[in-house]
Amino acid sequence: MTFTSAALLSSSGxxxxxxxxxxxxxxxxxxxxxxxxxxxxxxxxxxxxxxxxIAFTFSGAASRFDHRRELVIEEANTIGTTxxxxxxxxxxxxxxxxxxxxxxxDARLDIYQKLPDWDASQIALRRSKxxxxxxxxxxxxxxxxxxxxxxxxLLLTTLNEMFDxxxxxxxVALEMHPPIVIFIMLFSLALISAGLAGxxxxxxxxxxxxHVVAFAVITAGTVYVILDVEYPRMGLIQVDSVDRVLIxxxxxxx
Numbered sequence: 001m002t003f004t005s006a007a008l009l010s011s012s013g014x015x016x017x018x019x020x021x022x023x024x025x026x027x028x029x030x031x032x033x034x035x036x037x038x039x040x041x042x043x044x045x046x047x048x049x050x051x052x053x054i055a056f057t058f059s060g061a062a063s064r065f066d067h068r069r070e071l072v073i074e075e076a077n078t079i080g081t082t083x084x085x086x087x088x089x090x091x092x093x094x095x096x097x098x099x100x101x102x103x104x105x106d107a108r109l110d111i112y113q114k115l116p117d118w119d120a121s122q123i124a125l126r127r128s129k130x131x132x133x134x135x136x137x138x139x140x141x142x143x144x145x146x147x148x149x150x151x152x153x154l155l156l157t158t159l160n161e162m163f164d165x166x167x168x169x170x171x172v173a174l175e176m177h178p179p180i181v182i183f184i185m186l187f188s189l190a191l192i193s194a195g196l197a198g199x200x201x202x203x204x205x206x207x208x209x210x211h212v213v214a215f216a217v218i219t220a221g222t223v224y225v226i227l228d229v230e231y232p233r234m235g236l237i238q239v240d241s242v243d244r245v246l247i248x249x250x251x252x253x254x
């Protein structure tokens with residue numbers, strides 16, 4: 001099952017669950033003959049808490065989404081700068097390093113473009129780490145052979161930054177997500193809100209379907225967007241457009 005299918009299934013399940021729980025609350029309220037006197041107070045508190053949790057998860061997802069795009073541009077700039085500084089090395093050491101740099105950038109692109117194929121992405125990730133282990137000692141040796149302190153300082157500093165940003169991107173993009181309990185709380189609170197709304201609406205002669213269906217659709221749709229933004233490259237929302245800076249950099253290396 002793809003991530004998009006799983007996210008749509010989860011959101012659809014939440015929508016259906018809200019409608020069912022509302023109906024259950026309405027029937028329960030009818031059997032207990034509630035008068036709905038506390039409806040405004042309780043509904044206000046519950047819906048406020050639900051709104052706060054939605055705002056919290058959406059804000060966090062959007063913030064991480066923007067940060068991921070910034071890291072792509074930052075990595076492209078760092079790789080490009082380091083690649084240009086290879087000109088400072090002895091001429092005979094440059095071709096092999098330039099070839100490794102091109103292979104490294106190809107691997108970095110594959111890590112994210114292979115998603116949602118997790119296995120293929122991990123293969124590319126391991127290849128990029130292997131290339132790092134080749135690039136570093138070769139660059140250190142070339143800097144040593146050059147005998148130039150400024151060359152060593154300039155090149156190794158940006159090379160270290162290049163590897164650090166790669167690690168940061170791997171962590172932010174692939175591992176940094178909110179705990180699953182946050183999503184469990186979000187789903188649970190939405191269902192509880194629907195149940196209480198149905199319970200206190202039981203004092204009315206007819207169900208307020210327009211109200212509850214609108215609430216169900218909006219809540220389920222918002223949850224889907226949160227999931228999609230939280231896991232870009234996996235669903236409909238993508239950050240692939242930002243990869244063009246890396247692709248353009250790769251083309252310039254030819």
